[in-house]
Amino acid sequence: MSLFVLPFPVIDPVAVSIGPFAVRWYALAYVLGILFAWWYALRLVGNARLWGGQSPLEKRDADDLVLWATLGIVLGGRLGYVLFYKPAYFAAHPGEILQLWQGGMAFHGGFLGVVVAVLIFARLRGRPVSAMADVAAAATPIGLMLGRLANFINGELWGRPSEVYWAMVFPGAGPEPRHPSQLYQAAMEGLILFLVLRLLTHRFEALRRPWMTTGAFLVGYGLARIIGEQFRMPDAHIGFLWGGLTMGMALSIPMVVIGALVVVVALKRPMRQVEVQQTETAG
Secondary structure: OOOOOEOOOOOOOEEEEEOOEEEEHHHHHHHHHHHHHHHHHHHHHHOHHHHOOOOOOOHHHHHHHHHHHHHHHHHHHHHHHHHHHOHHHHHHOHHHOOOHHHOOOOHHHHHHHHHHHHHHHHHHHOOOHHHHHHHHHHHOHHHHHHHHHHHHHHOOOOEOEOOOOOOEOOOOOOOOOEOOHHHHHHHHHHHHHHHHHHHHHHHOOHHHOOOHHHHHHHHHHHHHHHHHHOOEOOOOOOOOOHHHOOHHHHHHHHHHHHHHHHHHHHHHOOOOOOOOOOOOOOO
């Protein structure tokens, strides 16, 4: 065992408390992530240069898309947790399925929820599904980062035992020092992925290629999650699957494959044509 172990920074999981009213860091992470996604989506939609001319979306589309995506995150995330991680438990306790305040959300379920929400909203609004999906993908990673930071504050989803000098002893995880895997995932799934997608959209004209940003997000998140799972303890009630896989890895591998195919198809399709405004010259 390493002689140098960092103490876990005990932080109250309740961020703000006023009388009986309490706001937890986990809930605050969701709120801030959604607000950032809304702000960033407005900037992407309003920047005609990124689209090669007139944006296929209006700012009011971004406003309404955030609401639909939020519903997809909450409903899909909870349903995914119920089906992927604790189906037997919730089958025996169906009344607890709607008790969201008790925790229990799954990213892959939330992702599928957002996919359904985007498809329905785009059809109702008559907008290109690809454009809405690309904007949603580009705006998502910072929310993922905030969620992982909230996991760290809560002292949950801790890492595997380790002797690295930054290992920590997490409350409730036994005496062994462990990887602060929540921080690894916050960096990879959140900050790094956001910067990569921003580079693609702002320097390599990804938004001019329908579905390119969406495919890159799928590949980037899937790879980041698979790497992060190498340091994170699998859920105790599931453990390791076949071949040492975890549930997170098993759900992320198809994301990488599908995302890579989407990127290949996007690169083969023609780019959105630049709309050149014609001006009359006196002569």
